[in-house]
Amino acid sequence: MSPFTTAAFEAALARAVDAEHVAVKGGVFPAFHVAPASAAEICEVVVACREHRVPLHPAGVGGRPSYAPDDRPRVVLATRRLAQVVQLDETSLLVEAQAGLGGLELERILARRGLSVGDYPPVVLSSTLGGILAVRTPGKSSARHGFFEDAVVAVSAVLANGRLVHTRLAPRRATGPDLARALCGSEGIIGIITSAVLRVHRKPEARFLGAYLLPSIDAAVSAVLLALREEVMPSGLRIYDSEEAGAHFEGLVLPEGQALLVAGTAGPTDLAACDRDLLGSAVVAEGGGETDLGLAELWWRRLHAGEPTPAPAPALQVMARPSRLRAVYAAVKAAAAIAGAAARAHISRFDVDGAVVFFTFCRDGHVLLAADAGALVASCAAAADTAGGWLLGARATKLDSYLLALKRAVDPDGIMNPGVLG
Ligand SMILES: Cc1cc2nc3c(=O)[nH]c(=O)nc-3n(C[C@H](O)[C@H](O)[C@H](O)COP(=O)(O)OP(=O)(O)OC[C@H]3O[C@@H](n4cnc5c(N)ncnc54)[C@H](O)[C@@H]3O)c2cc1C
Secondary structure, eight states: OOOOOHHHHHHHHHHHHOGGGEEEEOSSSOEEEEOOSSHHHHHHHHHHHHHHTOOEEEESSOSSOOOOSSSSOEEEEEOTTOOOEEEEETTTTEEEEETTOBHHHHHHHHHTTTEESOSOOGGGTTSBHHHHHHSOOGGGEETTTEEGGGGEEEEEEEETTSOEEEOOOSSSOOSSOOHHHHHTTSTTSSEEEEEEEEEOEEOOSEEEEEEEEESOHHHHHHHHHHHHHTTOOOSEEEEEEHHHHHHHSTTOOOOTTOEEEEEEEEESHHHHHHHHHHHHHHHHHTTOEEOOHHHHHHHHHHHHSOOOOSSOOOSEEEEEOGGGHHHHHHHHHHHHHHTTOEEEEEEEEEETTEEEEEEEEEETTEEEOGGGOHHHHHHHHHHHHHTTOEEOSSOOSSOOHHHHHHHHHHOTTOOBSTTSOO
16 A cells, blocks of 8 residues: 555546546645546546545535545545436437436436436436435435336446446346446445436326315325325325415415325326326325315426425425324324424325325424424434334434445445445
């Protein structure tokens, strides 16, 4: 191993990516910001990091940077210069794109050909492809198109030894475990994703929206689960409790306890209409009925056309399996009441694993921001956890032992995004 000096290391990085794409920030423990333009350049950066035992942190848009404050020299590797569509196969409905390409840009390129990455929540559009694949969250799943990683047909990545690997792009890959799967959600600890081949979809021929009133949150959840069990594939779904509906839709007053369900279906016209009708039947079966379509239209514009939502960001997000959704909602409401506050919620991001409940807390008629309600949020989070929910937005604090063993085997020097995933 070469002794570390800032100058020698900076020179090694400059050989890899050209001096103009290396910036050194900070003093005693500098952060070396590099922006490679190719997978080959990433290989060289990784080799330099390994040689000098310098931790390496990939960064997409940088919404959730993985590096800790200055405590030792480190490299922050931006993928922004890897932002091309490499190949688009319209017959096979496959696109190969580089890791630094933004979701919105990819969607724009596909839209010109009548294609789309799919009906995923808008967070996908504001992330890079590498960031989308590196972090698996419910924000990247949809009832209609499943989990984003299911669209991944092949991945290219640079491993900790500086080797570039390409997982096999062939129907029914039959040999060995699927490294592409392991790379998705690995947050850069196994490899730096350089590009991926994704399955894409034709833009839907028709889209329908619906708005429904149901006698309770339980009934609304039951209606949605009934429809999903019947293999309805909505492009979007959201349930609001009565308080949340009042906060999100000016002038809307629902009797206490009732729930608003808004839904979108999409696809070939007949299929989209069929999904809409099955959902409507499930609503009727749970004692509900149609209401003002304008509510669903406004919800959709907020989600996909940038119209602002008039409410602060929820203070607590909890994922729950279908069977635990109602229990989690009730447990947090009860815990908030014990703490002298009120909880209101909407439920969305439905997929086969369940959905996410987004809670907002109020006291004396005022919304409490997460930063000002630490103890309340903590007690509600504990109640949600006991009821079978999974808290979102936090990094894993402990990696499963078999993943830890894998991480140590592929990255014995611990340079690949240390500090994430336990
Ligand atoms: C722990 C965690 C939980 C999150 N939970 C949610 C959630 O519940 N709902 C939601 O909508 N969003 C969530 N996000 C936001 C999520 O970060 C974004 O949806 C998206 O991943 C950010 O993309 P980005 O391009 O900004 O990536 P960045 O914020 O730059 O990076 C995100 C992570 O991915 C790594 N990474 C980036 N690019 C690559 C690459 N090419 N190869 C390997 N690793 C890479 C980074 O080192 C970092 O660890 C969460 C993020 C994190 C980190």
